[in-house]
Amino acid sequence: MPPYTADTADNVLEHVTSLYDSVRTVRPLVLHLTNIVVVNDQANITLALGGSPIMSLAAEEQELLSPMVSALLLNIGTIHRAQRETMLIAAKQAGRHGKPIILDPVGVALGGYRAEVVQDILDNSIPAVITGNAAEIGYLARLDASAKGVDSIADLKDPVRVVRDLAKQTGSVIVLHGEIDYVSDGETVVQLSNGHVDLSKVTGTGCSTGSAIATFVGVALDGIDLNPRGLEKSAADERNIRRRIFAGSVAGVLATSLAGELAVEASANHGTASFKAAWIGSIGRLTGEIIKSRAKVVIRYDQ
Ligand SMILES: Nc1ncnc2c1ncn2[C@@H]1O[C@H](COP(=O)(O)OP(=O)(O)OP(=O)(O)O)[C@@H](O)[C@H]1O
Ligand SMILES: Cc1ncsc1CCO
Numbered sequence: 001m002p003p004y005t006a007d008t009a010d011n012v013l014e015h016v017t018s019l020y021d022s023v024r025t026v027r028p029l030v031l032h033l034t035n036i037v038v039v040n041d042q043a044n045i046t047l048a049l050g051g052s053p054i055m056s057l058a059a060e061e062q063e064l065l066s067p068m069v070s071a072l073l074l075n076i077g078t079i080h081r082a083q084r085e086t087m088l089i090a091a092k093q094a095g096r097h098g099k100p101i102i103l104d105p106v107g108v109a110l111g112g113y114r115a116e117v118v119q120d121i122l123d124n125s126i127p128a129v130i131t132g133n134a135a136e137i138g139y140l141a142r143l144d145a146s147a148k149g150v151d152s153i154a155d156l157k158d159p160v161r162v163v164r165d166l167a168k169q170t171g172s173v174i175v176l177h178g179e180i181d182y183v184s185d186g187e188t189v190v191q192l193s194n195g196h197v198d199l200s201k202v203t204g205t206g207c208s209t210g211s212a213i214a215t216f217v218g219v220a221l222d223g224i225d226l227n228p229r230g231l232e233k234s235a236a237d238e239r240n241i242r243r244r245i246f247a248g249s250v251a252g253v254l255a256t257s258l259a260g261e262l263a264v265e266a267s268a269n270h271g272t273a274s275f276k277a278a279w280i281g282s283i284g285r286l287t288g289e290i291i292k293s294r295a296k297v298v299i300r301y302d303q
Pocket of ligand 1: 257
């Protein structure tokens with residue numbers, strides 16, 4: 001990746017396009033522990049981007065898989081007791097082998113069991129990225145505030161502040177997706193205004209964004225151990241790693257939203273099934289050049 005120089009939209013886009021240019025060479029292996037609704041789309045999207053998906057259900061194979069993979073996606077969409085245990089084993093293995101975790105806390109705003117599982121994962125790991133919709137990110141922001149005894153709750157009327165504060169508090173890059181997407185590493189907040197309303201009419205576009213983020217974070221961290229044993233990471237190393245995770249996250253969000261725009265043009269209003277097929281096909285045709293010419297990226301400096 002080019003060296004990081006400044007918080008400008010052009011600089012972010014330069015990093016993102018370099019990830020698109022190298023994904024097919026790196027071919028990151030993305031380990032998915034995910035839900036039963038979207039799993040097939042997630043495999044196809046990872047492949048279409050140039051990555052390699054592996055889906056796993058067995059606790060017994062996490063130790064074998066972890067050293068091989070570029071990134072681990074934990075998506076709790078249809079979580080159950082056995083998968084919760086497998087996720088914790090996988091998260092601990094990822095920590096041991098210095099692999100990035102991408103956490104998608106699907107439905108956590110329901111509270112109850114899902115919230116318990118997310119808390120469990122956060123007690124045992126620091127995800128590189130937490131990605132969710134407004135309800136999910138809003139719920140996590142509120143949890144965090146109440147855990148610290150803060151009276152006021154996070155207000156999604158101010159998404160810029162919510163993502164930046166949650167990123168600072170968790171140590172994770174936060175992705176808030178929806179009509180407008182926001183990504184923050186705790187310092188920079190980027191606003192992404194691509195996409196199309198039809199993306200919200202098929203299930204799993206948010207979950208698949210998690211796969212795209214995991215794919216590009218895997219490329220961005222290629223050859224980097226997040227937890228090198230016996231070595232202190234300098235502040236510059238930490239910053240470099242966070243920048244890479246941030247760029248991977250922006251690249252993943254743009255994959256979903258830009259392919260959505262291309263799919264509307266390609267599927268000519270033949271309904272949601274053909275839109276979804278066109279969307280997966282369009283993801284496979286994205287290039288650094290398309291990203292550069294179509295991405296609507298704004299850096300937000302709001303307080
Ligand atoms: N109204 C919209 N306009 C533009 N883009 C949108 C719109 N709605 C969703 N998107 C795009 O689709 C992606 C998925 O967002 P969405 O909020 O629909 O996910 P979700 O509801 O969490 O999905 P899932 O079905 O996986 O749970 C977003 O990253 C965004 O880019
Ligand atoms: C519909 C649904 N239910 C659990 S996961 C999922 C996919 C979208 O998040």
